[in-house]
Amino acid sequence: MSKWLLLPFLPLLFSCQNKAKIEAADAEPYFPIKSYIESQIAHVDTSLYNIRRIETINNHSDTTIIKREDFKAQAKDFLEIPDISKNKWKDDYTETKIYDEVLQSAVITYTPKEEDAEVRRQEVIIKPNANEGDQVRTIFIDRSFEDGSSSVQQKMLWEVNKWFRIVTITQKPNQPEQIKTVQVIWTEGPSAE
Structure with missing residues (x-):
């Protein structure tokens, strides 16, 4: 008899399970920024681009040619960021999507x-x-983090298929902040090897 009493509730039970599956499927993953940058690095690593590094520390600049095999090391700060597209971080961030008319x-x-x-x-x-x-x-x-007794803030910009820039502001106790800008540019042409 008790089996027959539960029969009317079976469709409700299954519809709740299906709704949970639909909601889980509708949850879009975050854009995989770290993976995308890794693919950009792999592309440059297999190219014949001229690669230049411009480093500026407190208004003094120096330009050097970078070998293709050293490009990944130049981009290491991008590779060290936590990958917030992973489930571990997903609940810690809010995603906002807009269309910017000015930028199209x-x-x-x-x-x-x-x-x-x-x-x-x-x-x-x-x-x-x-x-x-x-x-x-x-x-x-x-990005902001502590490095020993220093407070470090980084502003990192990656222009796809062109260049990246990392501005690092380091503040040590009882010292003026140090600002270091590194820009790495890759262009078509013979390799710098």
């Missing part, structure tokens, strides 16, 4: 729910293109 691009922004997060902001700018597919144009990362 979609902007995806990730901001932390906690103020002390290492990654303070990530932005991806994507140019829509119905014919050729959407194209990632720019990636911006704002």
Whole structure:
């Protein structure tokens, strides 16, 4: 008899399970910024680009040619960021998607729910293109962390297929802040080897 009493509730039970599956499928993953940058590094690593590094420390600049096999080491700060697209970090960030009329691009922004997060902001700018597919144009990362007794803030900008820039502001106790800018540019032409 008790089996027959539960029979009317079976459709409700199954519909709840299906709804949970649909909601889980609808949850879009975050844009994989770190993986995208890794693919850019792999592309440059197998190219014949001329690669230049311009380093500026407190208004003094120096330009050097970078060998292709050293490119990944130049981009290491991008590779050291926490990958917030992983499930481990997903609940710690809020995703915002807007279309910017001025840029004629979609902007995806990730901001932390906690103020002390290492990654303070990530932005991806994507140019829509119905014919050729959407194209990632720019990636911006704002990062803050402690390094020993120093407080470090980094503003990192990656212009897809062109260059990247890392501005590092280091503050040591009882000392003026030090500002270091590194820009690495890759262009077509014979390799710098």
